[in-house]
Amino acid sequence: MLANKIITKDLDLYYGENHALKTVNMDIKEKAVTAFIGPSGCGKSTFLKTLNRMNDLIPSVRIEGTVTLDGEDIYSQGVDTTLLRKKIGMVFQQPNPFPMSIYDNVAYGPRIHGIKHKAQLDEIVEKSLRSAAIFDEVKDRMKKSALGLSGGQQQRLCIARALAVEPEVLLMDEPTSALDPISTLKIEDLMAELKSEYTVVIVTHNMQQAARISDYTAFFLVGEMVEFNTTDEIFARPKDKRTEDYITGRFG
Amino acid sequence: MGTNTVSLYTKRRRLSDGILTALIYLCASLAICLVAGIVGYVVVRGVRSVNWTFLTTVQSSKNNTFGIAGNLLNTLYIIVITLLIATPLGIGAAIYLNEYAKPGKLVRMIEFTTETLSGIPSIIFGMFGMVFFGTTLHLGFSILTGALTLTLLILPLITRNTQEALRTVPDSYRNGALGIGATKWYMIRTILLPSAMPGIITGVILAIGRIVGESAALIFTAGSGYILPKSLFGAFHKILESGGTLTIQMYLRMTNAKYDDAFGIALVLLIIVLGINCLTKFLTKRFDVTRLDERRGKQKRVKTKVSK
Numbered sequence: 001m002l003a004n005k006i007i008t009k010d011l012d013l014y015y016g017e018n019h020a021l022k023t024v025n026m027d028i029k030e031k032a033v034t035a036f037i038g039p040s041g042c043g044k045s046t047f048l049k050t051l052n053r054m055n056d057l058i059p060s061v062r063i064e065g066t067v068t069l070d071g072e073d074i075y076s077q078g079v080d081t082t083l084l085r086k087k088i089g090m091v092f093q094q095p096n097p098f099p100m101s102i103y104d105n106v107a108y109g110p111r112i113h114g115i116k117h118k119a120q121l122d123e124i125v126e127k128s129l130r131s132a133a134i135f136d137e138v139k140d141r142m143k144k145s146a147l148g149l150s151g152g153q154q155q156r157l158c159i160a161r162a163l164a165v166e167p168e169v170l171l172m173d174e175p176t177s178a179l180d181p182i183s184t185l186k187i188e189d190l191m192a193e194l195k196s197e198y199t200v201v202i203v204t205h206n207m208q209q210a211a212r213i214s215d216y217t218a219f220f221l222v223g224e225m226v227e228f229n230t231t232d233e234i235f236a237r238p239k240d241k242r243t244e245d246y247i248t249g250r251f252g
Numbered sequence: 253m254g255t256n257t258v259s260l261y262t263k264r265r266r267l268s269d270g271i272l273t274a275l276i277y278l279c280a281s282l283a284i285c286l287v288a289g290i291v292g293y294v295v296v297r298g299v300r301s302v303n304w305t306f307l308t309t310v311q312s313s314k315n316n317t318f319g320i321a322g323n324l325l326n327t328l329y330i331i332v333i334t335l336l337i338a339t340p341l342g343i344g345a346a347i348y349l350n351e352y353a354k355p356g357k358l359v360r361m362i363e364f365t366t367e368t369l370s371g372i373p374s375i376i377f378g379m380f381g382m383v384f385f386g387t388t389l390h391l392g393f394s395i396l397t398g399a400l401t402l403t404l405l406i407l408p409l410i411t412r413n414t415q416e417a418l419r420t421v422p423d424s425y426r427n428g429a430l431g432i433g434a435t436k437w438y439m440i441r442t443i444l445l446p447s448a449m450p451g452i453i454t455g456v457i458l459a460i461g462r463i464v465g466e467s468a469a470l471i472f473t474a475g476s477g478y479i480l481p482k483s484l485f486g487a488f489h490k491i492l493e494s495g496g497t498l499t500i501q502m503y504l505r506m507t508n509a510k511y512d513d514a515f516g517i518a519l520v521l522l523i524i525v526l527g528i529n530c531l532t533k534f535l536t537k538r539f540d541v542t543r544l545d546e547r548r549g550k551q552k553r554v555k556t557k558v559s560k
Contacts, residue, residue, distance in 0.1 A: 052431070054427065054430070054431060057426075057427070057430065059354060059355075081433075082433045082434070082435055083433065084433075085430065085431055085432060085433040086432070086433035089431065089432055090427075090431040090432070092424060092427060092428065092431070094424055096422070096424035096425060096427065096428040097428075098425060098428065098429070098443055099425075099446075099447055099541035099542050099544065100446075100541065100544065101544060108429070108432070108434075108442070109432040109433065109434075112432070112433055112434045112435075112438055113433065144544070144545055145542070145543075145544035145545045147542060147544075148545060158428070161428075161432065162431075162432055164432075165432050165433060
C-alpha cells in the first residue's frame with residue numbers, strides 16, 4: 001500500500017456565489033499517477049489548482065476545509081506559497097514557455113531559489129531536460145528561443161522547467177489536450193517514468209488516457225467527486241451509476 | 253443551359269465603387285502632400301541658417317553670434333531630468349494598477365483621471381508648474397521647475413503605454429512563473445518587464461517627442477536662459493538656472509521677426525524628431541523578447557565581422 005502524499009478533507013470551493021467544489025475528500029498516493037476525469041466544468045481543474053494554491057490568484061475564490069501535504073496544512077497561515085509551489089509543481093494545458101532561451105527557461109526555477117553557480121545550473125538543466133525526454137532534441141540549440149520549438153516540444157520543455165526545482169508532486173492540467181497524437185504519446189510515456197520519483201496528478205478529458213497511464217482515478221461531476229478508486233476498479237467495476245454512464249460514453 | 257448565365261469575365265464595376273476609390277486616393281495624396289509640403293518648406297527656408305556656428309555658439313552681442321548651442325543643451329537637460337523622474341514613476345504606477353491593485357472602482361477612477369490629465373492643454377500645466385514648483389517650492393524659473401512640470405505632462409503617456417504593454421503579456425507567463433514558486437515581484441522583474449519592454453520604450457520615446465515639442469508648459473517654468481555652463485559645477489548648477497529649450501528659442505526669434513533663424517531651429521527640431529522615430533524602431537526591435545534568435549543571429553554576424 002502506498003503512502004498518502006496529499007489529503008483533502010471536506011474541501012469546499014466557491015467562485016463568488018457559485019459552489020464549484022462540494023465537500024471533496026481524497027487521499028492522493030505517493031509515487032503514483034492519479035487522474036481526474038469528468039465532463040467540462042465539473043471542477044476537476046479547479047480541484048487540481050487548490051492543491052498548490054493557484055486559485056489564490058483569482059480574487060473571488062473562497063475555500064473551506066483542509067488540504068495537507070505530508071501532514072502539513074497548506075492553507076494555514078504562515079505557509080510560504082513560494083515554497084509550496086516549489087514542492088508541488090504545475091504543468092498547464094497550453095504549453096507556456098517563457099520568451100527566453102531554452103536553457104533560461106529550465107534554469108528559471110532554480111534561479112528563483114537562489115542557485116547561481118553556472119556548473120550547477122548546467123547540471124540541473126541537463127538532468128531536467130533528460131527527465132522530460134527532450135534533451136537530445138534541444139541539446140544543440142540551448143541558447144535558441146524556446147518559442148521556436150513545436151507544441152509538443154514546448155510542453156516537454158515546460159515539464160523540464162517544472163522538474164528543475166525538484167518538486168515532490170507534479171500537477172498536470174490537461175497537458176496533452178493541445179498536442180498532436182505523437183507528442184501525446186511521448187508525454188504519456190514520460191509520465192509512466194516520472195512516477196518512480198514523483199507523485200503525479202493529472203487532469204484529463206480523455207478517458208482512455210486516464211485508463212492507460214494512471215494508477216488511481218477520480219470521477220468528478222458538477223463539483224462533486226462521485227467516485228475515487230484504483231483505475232482498474234473504476235473502469236472495470238464502477239460502483240456509481242453515473243461513473244458507469246460516463247465511462248461507457250453515455251454522456252460527457 | 254440557363255440563358256441568364258453570367259460569364260466570369262463580365263466587368264461589374266459599380267460607379268459608386270469607382271468614386272469612393274478615387275476619393276480615398278485623393279485623401280491619401282492630400283495627407284502626404286501636406287506633410288511633404290511642410291517638411292519641404294521648413295528644409296528650404298531653414299537650411300541656410302543651419303551651419304556649424306549656428307549649432308555651436310550662443311546668442312551674444314559681444315561676439316556677434318546668434319547660435320542655439322545653449323538651447324540644444326537645455327533641451328537635452330530637460331529630456332534627461334524629466335525622464336529620470338517620470339519613467340520610474342510611470343512604470344511603477346502602471347505595475348501597481350495592472351498587477352497589484354484589485355480591479356474595481358478605484359483603478360477605473362485612477363485610469364480615467366490619467367486619461368483626462370493627458371487631454372489638458374499644456375499651458376495649464378505651465379501655469380500650475382509656475383505657481384506650485386516655481387513659487388511655492390521656491391524653484392523659480394529653472395530647468396528643474398520645467399522638468400517637474402513636464403513630468404506631470406508625460407506621466408500619463410508613460411503609464412498608459414506601460415499598462416497597455418503589460419496587458420499584452422499572456423497570463424500563461426504569469427501562471428508559469430508563479431507555478432514554479434516565483435514571488436510576484438520576481439515574476440514581474442524577470443518575465444513581465446522584459447516582455448513589455450518594447451511597449452515601455454515606445455511610451456518613453458513618445459514622451460521624449462512630447463518634451464522636445466513642448467513650449468507652452470515651459471515658457472513660464474524653465475524660462476528662456478541660453479547661457480552655456482562654464483565649469484563642472486556650473487553644469488550641475490544649471491539644473492537650478494533658467495534654461496529655454498529649442499522651441500522657446502524659436503518662439504523668441506519669431507517674436508523678433510527673425511524668421512530665418514526660427515526656420516533653422518525648426519529644421520533642427522525636425523531632424524531630432526526624425527532621429528527619435530528611427531531610434532524607437534530600432535529599440536523596440538532590439539528589446540523584443542520574441543525575436544531572441546534574430547537578435548542573437550545579428551550579434552554573431554557583427555562579431556564575425558570584427559574578428560576578420
